[in-house]
Amino acid sequence: MTGLFTRRDIARLGLGFSAAAVLGRPALAQGPAFFRIGTGGTAGTYYPVGGLIANAVSNPPNLVVTAQAANGSVANVNAIASGALESGFSQSDVAFWAHTGTGLFEGKGKVDDLRLLANLYPESIHLVVSKAANIKSVADLKGKRVSLDEPGSGTLVDSKIILAGWGLSEKDVKADYLKPNQAAEKMRDGGMDAFFFVGGYPTSAITELAATSSGIDLVPIDGPQADEIRKKHAFFAADEIPAGTYKGVGATKTLAVGAQWVTSAKVPDAVVYEIVKGLWSDKTRAALDAGHAKGKFIRKETALAGVGIPVHPGAEKFYKEAGLLK
Structure with missing residues (x-):
């Protein structure tokens, strides 16, 4: 890396690098570059x-990358837009809606500066149910x-889409809005019949629940209803x-969205290239x-x-060098 940030530049980092970009200062001056990654709940x-990526990518003292719960x-995209975070993980659907001002972001304006660093992995939709609840289909x-996950999560958005695919809405269930570990604890105690989670498998909250409860199932999200959802929502x-x-759960057909690492166009190209x-x-x-x-x-x-938003120029430079972009 060529050069370091000044203390004044570090202060600008907390504002999403916007001031540094406007003033046209060097991306890498005196002092370390701090780059935060907004993630999700600790049980996801x-x-x-x-945390793995942050530790591996960090190159102190020049570049300090940290992950935070x-x-x-949705919360990560909003934090990037406001300058509270330099980057974050987002489902591909949420990133697309934010950049285009559609879907969940309809009427809230476009997040024009949202840019892609990388698509990471598929996030599977889990519909976790207690065996005692005898739930075999979304219709049940x-x-x-049912916990639909907390406000600001991509899971909440997708759980509503899944319910609608089977002709249901929040009003048709006794809805709660909990993080997956909280929903799992409540299910273990007999106070929850089902909860949605969108993420890579296995996830610790569900693994622990399956190992310590009287039994869980995963409900398939498959068939004509799932096909219609895919036609309507290409992500x-x-x-x-x-x-x-x-533990004890067979193969389960479901739907998935891509987990993407996104940032702001205001982050200097040189920093993104190194990241x-x-x-x-x-x-x-x-x-x-x-x-x-x-x-x-x-x-x-x-x-x-599955790219639905522009690639950041710094990332684009790397991908061209790697032969992934022309």
Whole structure:
């Protein structure tokens, strides 16, 4: 890396690098570059994967990358837009809606500056149910106690889409809005029939629940209703959670969205170039392969798969050098 940030530049980093960009100062001056990654709740997949990437990509004292727990896709996009975060993980659907001002962001304005660093891995939609609840289909959720995940999460958005695909809405279930670990605890105590989670498998909250409760199932999100959802929302793909991923649970067909690492166009190109170069280094490859079951799915060959927003110029430079972009 050529050069370091000044203390004044560090202060600007907390504002999403916007001041530095406006003033046209060098991207890499005196002092370390701090780059935060907004992830998700500690019981999900974003948080541990974000920690692995941050530790591997950091190159102190020049570049300090940190991962922090957050409320997931929507909250991360909003934080990037406001300058509270330099980057974050987001579902591909949420990133697309934010950049185009559609879907969840309809009437809220476009997040014009949202840019892609990399597509990471597929996020599977889990519909976790207690065996005692006898829920075999999404349609069976009617009248049941169901957590749709917390406000600001991409899971909440997708859970509503799934319910609608089977002719249901929030009003048709006894809805709660909990993080997956909280929903799992409530299910273990008999106070929850089902909960949605969108993320890479396996996730610790569900693994622990399957191992310590009287039994869980995963409900298939498949068939004509799922096909219609895919036609209407192109960011969904067919997916399957393998048998044995969770104790006592067989193979389950479902839908998935891409987990993407996004940032702001205001972040200097030189910083993003170093970040993306570090992401696809041998050091990070080893950390991802050893550190999390989803790590092996994070591949340079699929870094630009399912792209619905512009690629950051700094990332674009790397991908052109790597032969992934012309």
